[in-house]
Amino acid sequence: MDTDSINRNEADVSVTIGGLHLENPFILASAPPTSDGNFIRKAFQMGWGGAVIKTIKPDEMEISDVSPRFGVLKDKQGQNIGFENFELVSKKNCDYWVEEIRAIKKEYPAKVLIASIMADVSLKSWKNLAFKMERAGADALELNFSCPHGMPEKGIGSAIGQSAEIAAMITKWVKEAVNLPVIVKLTPNVTDIAAIARQVAAAGADAIAAINTVQCLMGVDLDTLSPLPAVNGYSTYGGYSGYAVKPVGLRCVAQIANAVELPVYGIGGVGTWQDAIEYIAVGASAVQICTAAMLEGFQIIQPMLAGLKSYMQEKEIKKLADICGIAAKKMTSHTNLSREYAAKAFLANPAECTFCRKCLVACNESAYGAIQARGRQIQIDESKCDGCSLCSLVCPKQVIKMKAPYYRQGQELRNIV
Numbered sequence: 001m002d003t004d005s006i007n008r009n010e011a012d013v014s015v016t017i018g019g020l021h022l023e024n025p026f027i028l029a030s031a032p033p034t035s036d037g038n039f040i041r042k043a044f045q046m047g048w049g050g051a052v053i054k055t056i057k058p059d060e061m062e063i064s065d066v067s068p069r070f071g072v073l074k075d076k077q078g079q080n081i082g083f084e085n086f087e088l089v090s091k092k093n094c095d096y097w098v099e100e101i102r103a104i105k106k107e108y109p110a111k112v113l114i115a116s117i118m119a120d121v122s123l124k125s126w127k128n129l130a131f132k133m134e135r136a137g138a139d140a141l142e143l144n145f146s147c148p149h150g151m152p153e154k155g156i157g158s159a160i161g162q163s164a165e166i167a168a169m170i171t172k173w174v175k176e177a178v179n180l181p182v183i184v185k186l187t188p189n190v191t192d193i194a195a196i197a198r199q200v201a202a203a204g205a206d207a208i209a210a211i212n213t214v215q216c217l218m219g220v221d222l223d224t225l226s227p228l229p230a231v232n233g234y235s236t237y238g239g240y241s242g243y244a245v246k247p248v249g250l251r252c253v254a255q256i257a258n259a260v261e262l263p264v265y266g267i268g269g270v271g272t273w274q275d276a277i278e279y280i281a282v283g284a285s286a287v288q289i290c291t292a293a294m295l296e297g298f299q300i301i302q303p304m305l306a307g308l309k310s311y312m313q314e315k316e317i318k319k320l321a322d323i324c325g326i327a328a329k330k331m332t333s334h335t336n337l338s339r340e341y342a343a344k345a346f347l348a349n350p351a352e353c354t355f356c357r358k359c360l361v362a363c364n365e366s367a368y369g370a371i372q373a374r375g376r377q378i379q380i381d382e383s384k385c386d387g388c389s390l391c392s393l394v395c396p397k398q399v400i401k402m403k404a405p406y407y408r409q410g411q412e413l414r415n416i417v
């Protein structure tokens with residue numbers, strides 16, 4: 001590759017996904033940040049590549065939100081790492097969205113505006129809604145088969161995404177009704193998301209979006225013993241999102257990418273350019289973001305774009321499509337993982353050790369007794385180390401790292417580095 005030409009020009013972060021061209025892979029997911037036309041305009045002005053409108057329902061379907069309906073999980077430093085919601089779909093009617101789609105597409109023709117829709121399991125309802133959005137000028141439709149609260153009690157939302165047959169039937173209805181790309185948004189609250197993806201792909205879906213939220217119960221108030229978030233003392237199972245769900249999202253996207261030929265929108269816990277690269281590596285062509293935008297604002301787009309461009313320049317990546325799915329192809333069965341390869345713990349930065357004893361406790365209470373202290377010095381007995389990596393993960397100072405590869409020769413391990 002011609003490195004000079006990459007360095008001379010800014011990295012090309014545009015992507016093409018399921019017939020849509022995005023100037024960058026960062027899209028606001030269907031959620032509160034896209035619940036108003038003016039929010040979407042502001043996001044577009046700030047540089048977001050696209051937006052999926054907060055799910056639109058038929059006007060006849062009545063919904064009623066409760067309060068409070070959000071909760072957070074904090075880490076020990078007080079940072080929000082997980083988010084729960086049991087919010088319903090858009091409270092705005094179809095006419096509002098038809099007008100806004102028309103206007104926003106006129107004002108921002110280069111941005112991608114996707115209409116997320118949800119209806120009861122009726123051909124007429126899905127067709128009408130899909131047709132209205134197409135006439136308004138939406139670039140694509142996203143079928144919400146994935147909301148895990150409120151809607152499934154009425155047989156829709158994730159109740160549809162949990163039935164491959166119903167999901168495929170509705171996908172086919174919508175595909176036959178409109179000439180727009182149809183994205184199917186799947187729920188992670190299933191045993192086998194790849195099986196559902198295969199069925200909707202066979203029914204004609206143009207792309208898959210995953211994940212919607214993971215069903216959860218955020219916590220319990222220790223004074224009242226009420227489940228949280230509590231609405232007059234009671235709660236319901238909600239949807240978990242944000243940074244904490246990224247591993248579930250990555251797993252689902254990799255499984256879908258390895259199961260179907262369709263492009264995938266990666267969703268779940270993206271808030272940085274690094275998260276986006278991970279999703280692209282496991283098979284996503286673009287990412288959708290909700291919780292990080294809710295907690296930190298639309299401004300996260302600037303560091304994400306800048307970071308993504310520098311990464312591409314540094315790694316000499318011409319197009320994001322060139323790295324799409326590389327990590328997904330390296331997923332294999334546990335049985336197939338090499339037993340010849342091994343890693344061992346070693347003291348990479350002994351001078352940084354504060355003698356907090358975390359590694360000592362971990363190895364002697366949950367691993368193989370390979371770590372001892374001589375005075376205030378940590379020592380690792382390589383012959384006892386089983387390579388589990390626990391000590392390196394609990395060490396707060398990155399003193400311990402894993403050295404690899406060791407290769408097995410009979411019973412002996414030989415380090416070849």
Ligand SMILES: Cc1cc2nc3c(=O)[nH]c(=O)nc-3n(C[C@H](O)[C@H](O)[C@H](O)COP(=O)(O)O)c2cc1C
Nearest residue numbers: 029030031055085211212241242268269289290291
């Ligand atoms: C408050 C809230 C409301 C949401 N509403 C919708 C919705 O109307 N339609 C939909 O498809 N997804 C909805 N979602 C799910 C998000 O679009 C997204 O799939 C999920 O939050 C995971 O991404 P994240 O970790 O970036 O938040 C909502 C999420 C939250 C937190």
Ligand code: SF4
Nearest residue numbers: 363385386388389391
């Ligand atoms: S890798 Fe596991 S077995 Fe080896 S020293 Fe660390 S905790 Fe002990």
Ligand code: SF4
Nearest residue numbers: 353354356357359395
């Ligand atoms: S966990 Fe790290 S800092 Fe703490 S004693 Fe072990 S090596 Fe030292």
